[in-house]
Amino acid sequence: MARGGREGSDGSDRADAPAADESDEVTELAAELRRLLLVSSRILRSHTASEEVSASQFSVLAFLQRSGTSTPGALADFEHVSPPVMTRMLGRLEEAGLVRRSAHPGDGRQVQVALTDSGEQVVLQGRAERDAWLRRRLQAAGPQERRTLREATALLRRTLVERRD
Amino acid sequence: MARGGREGSDGSDRADAPAADESDEVTELAAELRRLLLVSSRILRSHTASEEVSASQFSVLAFLQRSGTSTPGALADFEHVSPPVMTRMLGRLEEAGLVRRSAHPGDGRQVQVALTDSGEQVVLQGRAERDAWLRRRLQAAGPQERRTLREATALLRRTLVERRD
DNA sequence: TATTGTTATACTCTATAACTATA
DNA sequence: TATAGTTATAGAGTATAACAATA
Numbered sequence: 325m326a327r328g329g330r331e332g333s334d335g336s337d338r339a340d341a342p343a344a345d346e347s348d349e350v351t352e353l354a355a356e357l358r359r360l361l362l363v364s365s366r367i368l369r370s371h372t373a374s375e376e377v378s379a380s381q382f383s384v385l386a387f388l389q390r391s392g393t394s395t396p397g398a399l400a401d402f403e404h405v406s407p408p409v410m411t412r413m414l415g416r417l418e419e420a421g422l423v424r425r426s427a428h429p430g431d432g433r434q435v436q437v438a439l440t441d442s443g444e445q446v447v448l449q450g451r452a453e454r455d456a457w458l459r460r461r462l463q464a465a466g467p468q469e470r471r472t473l474r475e476a477t478a479l480l481r482r483t484l485v486e487r488r489d
Numbered sequence: 490m491a492r493g494g495r496e497g498s499d500g501s502d503r504a505d506a507p508a509a510d511e512s513d514e515v516t517e518l519a520a521e522l523r524r525l526l527l528v529s530s531r532i533l534r535s536h537t538a539s540e541e542v543s544a545s546q547f548s549v550l551a552f553l554q555r556s557g558t559s560t561p562g563a564l565a566d567f568e569h570v571s572p573p574v575m576t577r578m579l580g581r582l583e584e585a586g587l588v589r590r591s592a593h594p595g596d597g598r599q600v601q602v603a604l605t606d607s608g609e610q611v612v613l614q615g616r617a618e619r620d621a622w623l624r625r626r627l628q629a630a631g632p633q634e635r636r637t638l639r640e641a642t643a644l645l646r647r648t649l650v651e652r653r654d
Numbered sequence: 655t656a657t658t659g660t661t662a663t664a665c666t667c668t669a670t671a672a673c674t675a676t677a
Numbered sequence: 678t679a680t681a682g683t684t685a686t687a688g689a690g691t692a693t694a695a696c697a698a699t700a
Contacts, residue, residue, distance in 0.1 A: 538666095543665095543666065543667090543668075545666080546666095550657055569669075570669095570671060571666085571668070571670080573668085573670085574667070574669075574670075575666085577666090577668095578666095578667090581666090596677075597675075597676050597677080598675065598676045598677065599676090650660080
């Protein structure tokens with residue numbers, strides 16, 4: 325990791341101008357984080373898909389199960405996908421009989437989306453099984469490590485997901 | 490999977506049988522982590538793709554730049570994709586003139602993969618630009634938070650990526 | 655005119671199965 | 678027989694542009 329050198333060692337000690345070391349540190353963290361997210365999302369995707377629904381589809385179903393009802397636009401925002409992608413996802417879920425689309429009361433442009441009974445079954449029964457692989461690993465990691473991971477999860481969400489600019 | 494209710498809630502308080510609270514805690518962390526990885530990989534992918542190469546392709550180029558030379562099989566392992574996926578990725582990169590495939594000396598079954606000069610250019614010039622978005626956010630998060638993220642990155646890699654079973 | 659959603663189009667990402675060539 | 682890689686096939690994930698309907 326070779327970060328040799330002290331900060332401010334070249335005389336540029338203004339507080340708001342990051343020193344070379346800090347810049348290196350951020351650069352390296354960024355590269356590691358990028359790679360980790362890319363690879364671990366692949367791994368997780370493969371471990372949380374089932375024959376019934378993919379990881380992405382399950383995420384939509386789980387959101388609907390908690391929120392009761394939503395619209396394609398709200399779901400697209402929540403999942404961070406473009407509207408056409410959500411239209412397609414909902415189309416597949418509807419074909420599979422897991423969600424139902426109906427007219428929005430009051431605003432004819434919008435569409436209401438809700439789980440069917442079958443969709444609710446998939447969420448409730450699938451949840452435990454779906455996260456089993458991840459739970460096993462977290463269990464093995466130990467309490468202290470889970471504490472770090474909980475902090476980091478919240479932090480990553482704030483840093484990557486919720487911030488808007 | 491349905492492991493029959495909560496463990497430990499019936500008075501079995503052996504130290505290696507996680508209490509109900511711990512089980513709930515792990516379950517919740519697993520669900521949050523799954524969702525975070527799914528969503529943030531989407532976000533990151535959209536912010537690290539360029540016209541030249543996608544996020545995945547860049548990751549392959551960056552690995553080659555550091556390792557000098559590799560084989561399709563080793564790259565597939567490293568990226569956690571199946572062999573046919575790597576074949577296709579390499580095909581596209583080769584078409585674009587960024588990598589070169591050549592006969593493996595000593596083992597005719599294997600193939601050697603290396604960057605072309607053009608591919609090296611893409612890596613070296615693309616690195617800073619590609620991570621700019623992520624670096625800005627990490628910079629804004631502050632030193633203490635980056636420390637947590639560094640710990641968590643290493644921890645997640647050990648927990649999710651490196652463990653084999 | 656702005657918003658919501660969909661359709662059309664065109665990629666990339668991904669896996670499994672079957673095949674070829676070499677060891 | 679086992680290993681490395683590719684081809685064939687199929688489907689999911691993703692985005693932008695163009696369109697329709699409603700507000």
